[in-house]
Amino acid sequence: xxxxxxxxxxxxxxxxEGLDGCEFLVLLNGPNQRLFRITDGKSLECQRAYIGMxxxxxxxxELRQSYAGPLVRLEADVEIAVxxxxxxxxxxxxxxxxxxxxxxxxxYVTVGAISGCVIRVVDARLSKQLExxxxxxxxxxxxxxxSGYTLLASNNETRGVGIYxxxxxxxxxxxxxxxxxxxxxxxxxxxxxIAEGRDNFGMExxxxxxxxEPVL
Numbered sequence: 001x002x003x004x005x006x007x008x009x010x011x012x013x014x015x016x017e018g019l020d021g022c023e024f025l026v027l028l029n030g031p032n033q034r035l036f037r038i039t040d041g042k043s044l045e046c047q048r049a050y051i052g053m054x055x056x057x058x059x060x061x062e063l064r065q066s067y068a069g070p071l072v073r074l075e076a077d078v079e080i081a082v083x084x085x086x087x088x089x090x091x092x093x094x095x096x097x098x099x100x101x102x103x104x105x106x107x108y109v110t111v112g113a114i115s116g117c118v119i120r121v122v123d124a125r126l127s128k129q130l131e132x133x134x135x136x137x138x139x140x141x142x143x144x145x146x147s148g149y150t151l152l153a154s155n156n157e158t159r160g161v162g163i164y165x166x167x168x169x170x171x172x173x174x175x176x177x178x179x180x181x182x183x184x185x186x187x188x189x190x191x192x193x194i195a196e197g198r199d200n201f202g203m204e205x206x207x208x209x210x211x212x213e214p215v216l
């Protein structure tokens with residue numbers, strides 16, 4: 001698809017052979033964002049959808065809590081009311097992160113989360129485009145003061161995300177439509193990781209950074 005911008009991704013996935021029993025969610029980015037669920041070669045446009053294990057979805061519904069965030073957000077020094085869609089996004093995001101933590105130690109792998117970090121896509125208010133969101137997690141434990149990770153996002157022409165672990169000095173690049181869905185990185189520090197994403201994949205990774213590098 002990266003080599004042919006005219007390809008319809010929904011039709012392309014639906015018509016591929018050897019995907020019986022597989023499910024996909026396809027979110028189209030354009031003037032009007034559209035969501036499709038593909039199951040066994042059949043596509044259905046929908047407003048809300050999930051794929052995966054029924055038991056996990058049931059647990060997700062149990063972990064959902066009522067919205068407890070702010071009712072207004074400050075944008076360019078102007079207070080703007082939080083919309084119902086934004087509230088729902090926060091509720092779903094929190095529940096998905098809780099679900100990823102809830103599955104730690106179980107025999108199957110949580111899909112869509114790395115170290116409890118959920119990959120999130122939002123219909124951005126300012127750009128009016130679908131954008132990957134960033135995330136940062138830092139350790140509060142005195143015995144691991146320099147632990148944590150940062151999830152960086154590239155929302156330019158080459159979209160994707162990259163996650164870098166501070167103390168382990170290891171990361172993973174996930175460029176959209178790349179030759180491989182996930183590429184390991186042994187960059188020596190966060191700045192080198194960002195440069196690797198730009199030089200090797202054309203990704204402009206941005207997100208949370210720490211002021212100092214861990215001492216080995």
